[in-house]
Amino acid sequence: MKNTTYLPAAAGLVLGATGALAEAPVLQVLTYDSFVSEWGPGPAVEAAFEAECACDLQFVGAGDGAALLARLQLEGPRTDADIVLGLDTNLTAAARETGLFAPHGVDVDFDLPIAWTDTEFLPFDWGYFAFVGNAGERQATSLRNLANSDISIVIQDPRSSTPGLGLLMWIEAAYGDEAADLWSDLADNIVTVTPGWSEAYGMFLEGEADAVLSYTTSPAYHLIAEEDDSKVAWAFAEGHYMQVEVAGKVAGTAHPELADQFMAFMVSDAFQSVIPTTNWMYPAVTPAAGLPAGFETLIVPEASLLLAPQDAAARREMALDEWRTALSR
Amino acid sequence: MAHSAVPIVPRWPGAAAAALVLLLTFGTLGAVAWRAEWAGGLAAADWAAIRFTVLQAFLSAAISVILAIPVARALARRRFFGRDLLITLLGAPFLLPVIVAVFGLLAVFGRNGVFNGLMEWLGLGPVSIFGLQGVLLANVFFNLPLAIRLILQGWLSIPAERFRLVATLNAPVGRLLEWPMLRSVVPATFLVIFLICLTSFAVALTMGGGPRATTVELAIYQAVRFEFDLGKAALLAGVQFALCVSAAILAMRITSEAPSGRGLDRTVQRWDKARVSVDSLWIIAAALFLLVPLAMVVLRGLPGLMDMPVSIWAAALRSVLVAIGAATLCVAMALALAVRGGFLVAVIGVLPLAASGLVVGTGAFLIVFPYIRPADVALLVTLLVNATLALPFALRAIAPAAAQVREDYGRLGASLGMSGWSWLRLVVLPRMRRPLGFAAGLAAALSMGDLGVVTLFAGQLEETLPLAMYRLMGAYRMETAASAALLLLGLSLALFWICDRWGRGNADF
Numbered sequence: 001m002k003n004t005t006y007l008p009a010a011a012g013l014v015l016g017a018t019g020a021l022a023e024a025p026v027l028q029v030l031t032y033d034s035f036v037s038e039w040g041p042g043p044a045v046e047a048a049f050e051a052e053c054a055c056d057l058q059f060v061g062a063g064d065g066a067a068l069l070a071r072l073q074l075e076g077p078r079t080d081a082d083i084v085l086g087l088d089t090n091l092t093a094a095a096r097e098t099g100l101f102a103p104h105g106v107d108v109d110f111d112l113p114i115a116w117t118d119t120e121f122l123p124f125d126w127g128y129f130a131f132v133g134n135a136g137e138r139q140a141t142s143l144r145n146l147a148n149s150d151i152s153i154v155i156q157d158p159r160s161s162t163p164g165l166g167l168l169m170w171i172e173a174a175y176g177d178e179a180a181d182l183w184s185d186l187a188d189n190i191v192t193v194t195p196g197w198s199e200a201y202g203m204f205l206e207g208e209a210d211a212v213l214s215y216t217t218s219p220a221y222h223l224i225a226e227e228d229d230s231k232v233a234w235a236f237a238e239g240h241y242m243q244v245e246v247a248g249k250v251a252g253t254a255h256p257e258l259a260d261q262f263m264a265f266m267v268s269d270a271f272q273s274v275i276p277t278t279n280w281m282y283p284a285v286t287p288a289a290g291l292p293a294g295f296e297t298l299i300v301p302e303a304s305l306l307l308a309p310q311d312a313a314a315r316r317e318m319a320l321d322e323w324r325t326a327l328s329r
Numbered sequence: 330m331a332h333s334a335v336p337i338v339p340r341w342p343g344a345a346a347a348a349l350v351l352l353l354t355f356g357t358l359g360a361v362a363w364r365a366e367w368a369g370g371l372a373a374a375d376w377a378a379i380r381f382t383v384l385q386a387f388l389s390a391a392i393s394v395i396l397a398i399p400v401a402r403a404l405a406r407r408r409f410f411g412r413d414l415l416i417t418l419l420g421a422p423f424l425l426p427v428i429v430a431v432f433g434l435l436a437v438f439g440r441n442g443v444f445n446g447l448m449e450w451l452g453l454g455p456v457s458i459f460g461l462q463g464v465l466l467a468n469v470f471f472n473l474p475l476a477i478r479l480i481l482q483g484w485l486s487i488p489a490e491r492f493r494l495v496a497t498l499n500a501p502v503g504r505l506l507e508w509p510m511l512r513s514v515v516p517a518t519f520l521v522i523f524l525i526c527l528t529s530f531a532v533a534l535t536m537g538g539g540p541r542a543t544t545v546e547l548a549i550y551q552a553v554r555f556e557f558d559l560g561k562a563a564l565l566a567g568v569q570f571a572l573c574v575s576a577a578i579l580a581m582r583i584t585s586e587a588p589s590g591r592g593l594d595r596t597v598q599r600w601d602k603a604r605v606s607v608d609s610l611w612i613i614a615a616a617l618f619l620l621v622p623l624a625m626v627v628l629r630g631l632p633g634l635m636d637m638p639v640s641i642w643a644a645a646l647r648s649v650l651v652a653i654g655a656a657t658l659c660v661a662m663a664l665a666l667a668v669r670g671g672f673l674v675a676v677i678g679v680l681p682l683a684a685s686g687l688v689v690g691t692g693a694f695l696i697v698f699p700y701i702r703p704a705d706v707a708l709l710v711t712l713l714v715n716a717t718l719a720l721p722f723a724l725r726a727i728a729p730a731a732a733q734v735r736e737d738y739g740r741l742g743a744s745l746g747m748s749g750w751s752w753l754r755l756v757v758l759p760r761m762r763r764p765l766g767f768a769a770g771l772a773a774a775l776s777m778g779d780l781g782v783v784t785l786f787a788g789q790l791e792e793t794l795p796l797a798m799y800r801l802m803g804a805y806r807m808e809t810a811a812s813a814a815l816l817l818l819g820l821s822l823a824l825f826w827i828c829d830r831w832g833r834g835n836a837d838f
Contacts, residue, residue, distance in 0.1 A: 033784075038640050039804035060704060063784055066554045071785070073557045074364075074694060080702065094557070157534060159551035191440075192459040192538045195531055195547075198802035199428060205807055206432065207441040221805045280805070316555075324374060327539040 026056045027258050030081035032068050034279075036061035041271075041278040048270040055258055064196065065162040065245075069095055076100075077252060082259045085124065085247035085266075089306060090165050092121050092246060093313035102251035105260060108267045111286045112244065113304040121246035124266050125281040128240035128301050129166045130233040132204070132218045133211035140211075142237035143174060147185035152209040154191050154200040158320060161196045162243070167213050169312055170241030172319045173305040179319065183326035190327065216240065216298055217280045224277060224294045232299075239303025245281065342665035343674070346720075349662065350677050353717045354684045357692020358566050364695055365560035371568075375561075378543040379568060385461065385533060385542070386526035389468035394519050396469070397476030398511065400615045403608035404477070405484035415612075416481070417826050419619050423474040424774040424821040425626075426795050427531040428802075429814040433622035434458070434467060434536075436629065443621065463536035468529065472522045474619060479521070479725060482764070483514035486729070513729075520580035521725060524573055524682035545569055549685050559691075566688040573683030577676060623818070630815025633808045641813050644797040645820060648777055651708055651793065652824055655715040656773035662716065663723035663768055667731035668757065678724040681717050689714060690782040707786035711793065715776035722775070723768035730764045731757065766832015770825035777821040794820070 036042040036059045046057045060081065062071040069091050072084055077100065087095050095101065104122040112126055131146070131153060133139060140146035146153070156164030171179045191209045194200040204212035211234070222228040247266060253259045265271055272283035276292050283291075307315065371379075404416060422430055438444045438458040445455045458466065487506050495502050526532075530546035537543075545565050552562040666674045693710055697703055703710075738756050747756070758765070780795040792800070794817050801810035 033800055034803040037800040037804055038638065039801070039806060067784075070554045070557060071694075074691065075698060078699065157540075157547070159547065159555060160534070165555075187539070190539060191457075192463075192535065193540065195534045195550075196803075198799065199431070199531075199535055201805070202428075202432060202802060202807050202810075203435065206435055206439065208435060208439050218805075225805070321374075324540045324543075328377075328541050 024054060024056045025255050025258060026058055027053070027083070027255055027262060028058050028060060028081050029083045029085050029262070030060050030062060030068065030072065030079070031084070032064050032086040033061040034064075035059065035086055039278065041274045044274045044278065045271055048274075049262060049265055052265075053258065053261060055255075057262075065091060066160075066165070072100065073098060079250060079252070081250055082253040082255055083247055083249055083262055086245055087121065087248070088162060088166075088243050088245050089309050090162070090169055090312045090316070092118070093309040095248065096120060096309070100250055100252070101248040102253075104247075104249055104263050106263050106267060108285060110267075110284050111282075112284060113242065114244075114306055116244075118246070118309075121248045122263055122266060123244050123246050123284040124271070125275045125279055125284055126242055126244040127281040128216040128242055128304070129163060129170055129213065130216040130218075130236070130240055130299070130301075131211040132214045132231055132233050135230050135232045137210060139232070139234045140236070141234070143171060143182060143186075144238070146189060146236075147182055149189070151189060151211060152191045153189050153211045153213065154203050154209040155193055155213045156197055156200050157193045157195055158323060161194075163197050163200075163213055163215075164193070165316070166241055166243055168316070168319050168323055169307055170305060172315055173241055173307050174238040180322040180326055183323055184329070187327050187329065193327070215243075215280070216301070217276075217282065217295075220276070220294050220298055221280050223297065224292065229297075235299045235301060237302075239305045240301035242304050242306045243281075244284075244306065340669075342661070343669040346662035346665045347674070347677050349713065350680055350717055350720065353689055353693070353714060354570075354680045357684075357689045357696070358563060358570070360692040360695040361559050361566070361688055362563035365558075365563055367560040371561070371564065374543070375545075375548050375565065378545050378548045379572075381542060382527060382533075382544045382546075383572065385464050385468065385544070386523045386529075389465055389472065389526040390519050390523035392465060393469050393472040393476045393522050394480075394515055396615070397473055397480050397518070398515070399607075399611045400473075401477050401480035401484055402507070403611045404481055407608050407612070415616065416478075417822065417829065418623070419615065420474045420478055420825065421623055421818065421822055422470050422619055423472065424771075424778055424825060425471075425818060426778040426780055426798075426814075427471075427529075427535070428780075428799070429626055429778075429817065430471060430622070431467065431532070431535050432629065432811070432814075433626040434470060436625035437622045438463075438466065459536060459538035461537070461542070463538065464533050464542055467532045467536045468526050470619065470622065471532070472525060473615070475525075475722070476518050476522060477615070478767075479518045480511070480514055482726065482767075483510045486510070486733075516580040516583050517725060520576055520679065521682065521721060523576055524679060524721075527572060527576075528569060528683060528685060530686070546685055546687070549687050553687055553691060562685075562688060562691070566685045569683050569685055570680070573679060574676070577679045581672075581675065626811075626818055627815055629811040630818075631812075633812035634815060637809060637812050637816070640792070641794070641797055641801075641809075641816070644792045644794045645816060647708065647792070648794040648817075649820060649824070651712050651715065652773040652776040654712045655719065655776035656769045656824075656828065658712065658716040659719045659723050659772035660727075660765060660769045662720055663727045664731075664761075664765070666720075666724060667728045668735075668753070670728070670732055670735065674724075674728075678721050678728070680721075682721045684718075686781045690785040693782060694785050703786045704791055707783060707791035708793075710786055711779070711781075711783045712776075714782045715779050716772065718779070718781070719772035719775045722771050726764040726768045726771070727761060730761045734760050763832045766828050766830070770828030770832070773824040773828060774821040777824060778817060 034040045042059050049057050062068045065086055065088055068086050101120045103119045106122055110116050116123060140149055140151055155167055158164040158168040171182055175182050200212050216233040219231040219233055222231045249259045249263055267285045269287040272285050273287040275281055275283045436442055487510055491506055495505055528546055533542045533544045534547055549562045549565045552558045734757055742752050742756055778795060783793050783796055798810050798813040801813060
């Protein structure tokens with residue numbers, strides 16, 4: 001463990017000191033920001049794992065999923081991280097290419113709508129992308145229906161945001177060669193394209209658009225945390241693209257047993273039961289107590305769409321070009 | 330150069346400041362380029378991004394400066410109750426994080442905003458804020474305050490004696506005093522705003538309505554984050570620097586020196602203020618445009634202000650400490666560079682504006698990472714970067730005053746055998762109190778609102794207020810985030826006001 005003695009004394013004291021903890025081994029988990037935040041799963045997960053591991057679990061937050069991958073690529077083999085948590089299947093192909101990951105070694109029955117065969121990346125939660133609008137207002141019934149309507153939407157930029165990339169892959173998976181046409185028809189529905197999820201969702205809540213690209217689980221936040229049932233996700237006939245969030249064990253970890261222990265902990269009830277009301281996603285393994293009340297009100301898509309990681313990576317560049325051309329007109 | 334007539338000032342502070350700027354601009358760029366595996370050059374989409382970037386930056390700067398001139402003139406020659414407060418408040422939009430300002434603007438110009446309500450009442454259709462007009466609107470909202478302040482300072486720097494003289498001669502104030510002043514102030518102001526808009530990322534993307542409004546900075550984001558093409562990122566960052574340096578040289582060529590001459594620092598009395606109504610109109614229009622969105626930020630934030638979690642207050646404290654550190658360092662650097670002066674200093678003074686935030690952060694990360702755990706130095710690096718990023722503004726405020734002091738009192742000081750510290754203490758600092766206070770306030774407030782490198786470095790314990798606010802938004806807590814935004818606005822303004830107030834002392838207005 002690197003300690004704070006490197007710091008110029010004046011700067012570090014109040015500001016950046018991490019404090020020298022006791023001799024307990026430190027397990028570092030590199031993850032995205034909202035996982036670490038006080039509102040995310042981080043604090044509860046940390047408390048639960050530290051109760052059983054006799055270790056110090058440290059989260060390091062790095063932007064969103066895409067920033068997380070970039071961070072890992074920057075750090076390379078020298079990374080201090082033992083676990084990387086929060087990539088999705090649109091990013092795992094590039095993550096695999098770094099050669100930094102070891103097999104996850106966990107054998108468990110996932111509650112995923114699809115079969116999971118990846119031996120390197122272990123899912124910890126998942127959700128469906130969806131357009132979220134206000135209850136009682138006009139709803140679109142499919143991507144095509146939305147594109148033909150005059151319903152206004154806010155989306156995220158696929159070049160800077162993971163949900164934005166998710167929509168790109170959704171349309172790619174649903175329409176393939178005709179994706180460009182759909183984007184052309186969708187162009188006049190799009191009020192604006194934001195850099196990240198937060199801006200788009202905030203704009204929707206302020207009434208700038210009829211709907212926003214988010215998740216089928218978003219209404220659950222409003223229902224459970226705010227007792228507000230005015231938000232609904234729209235079920236689309238083409239099916240919904242999934243986001244499966246995964247974690248991987250870094251091959252060069254200094255604490256392989258501890259890392260294995262955490263990977264196993266990730267699919268246990270203690271971890272999984274925190275997910276629904278902090279990350280607002282579905283747990284990868286439904287805990288014994290089931291899903292929290294309110295989740296049964298969410299729409300369940302008829303079909304689940306997901307491109308295999310290598311397909312997603314291979315088709316991204318062309319899909320981006322089509323998107324850019326269609327929306328630049 | 331005429332430095333021989335100036336008392337001896339030690340070289341090393343200026344050199345150290347220049348070195349830090351170069352490290353954080355070219356150094357970080359170099360670190361990124363060093364790590365890059367070079368693949369291809371720029372694609373057609375990148376060139377489109379470069380064209381759009383230059384276009385929106387040029388238009389935004391032009392509109393900001395053109396609107397700022399009459400507003401600054403009106404403020405310079407009118408005295409009214411609450412003028413000081415108004416000038417401080419008019420500066421506020423410049424200090425806001427993009428996302429806060431955007432939501433303030435949307436509350437006024439958005440679909441359900443006050444403005445469209447008015448349009449509807451007048452029987453006119455709703456106006457969409459998104460597109461090039463939205464980018465320009467947002468950029469002018471951000472930068473008009475800066476333009477007003479910089480040009481207002483130009484007006485206030487014309488000594489009272491000259492107005493008196495021109496009035497005695499019954500000569501035109503505009504041609505003899507104001508036009509030469511504008512010739513020396515406007516190109517630099519235009520340049521600063523052009524460069525700010527050149528590197529803007531979130532404004533153009535959020536308000537631009539889609540990929541038509543892609544800027545170079547977004548292309549850099551894409552290159553780093555989705556393609557991990559550091560070579561392309563470095564190349565694009567290099568393009569930004571090239572644009573910056575060309576613009577800087579151009580601006581310097583058309584800048585003419587303000588006529589010299591020293592007054593007795595008396596309060597300006599004007600004899601040519603006939604058109605009260607025109608001045609009032611400009612002041613009211615600027616105040617409405619800049620203050621109504623701010624009022625919306627306040628209104629959105631008030632309901633949840635008392636329910637904010639403790640962590641927000643801790644983050645606020647951290648941000649204030651970083652801001653004070655950054656402001657101190659920034660002013661010290663600006664002073665060290667300003668007392669030396671010269672072309673190189675002028676170039677170093679604009680470089681940070683042209684730096685890509687993401688490349689600076691990524692480069693700093695690459696430099697630091699092999700030796701130190703990044704989270705341990707998150708706030709220190711944030712402080713250094715914030716001080717450097719605010720340097721152009723501080724220098725813009727301090728450098729003209731320093732040059733003036735050098736020109737007016739340099740020979741006197743040299744003939745008295747003054748040197749170093751006593752020159753600084755007895756002559757320079759007292760005459761520069763106003764720009765120093767302004768610069769410190771600006772640096773502190775800018776640092777408060779910055780959400781740049783900290784995102785790449787910070788863990789849980791190093792969260793700053795803007796980062797905490799952003800994390801709240803990411804966790805659906807928009808209302809609490811709005812309150813955090815209000816707190817941020819209040820703290821930024823308070824820091825700015827305290828420093829600026831100190832600068833103005835109680836000597837003049």
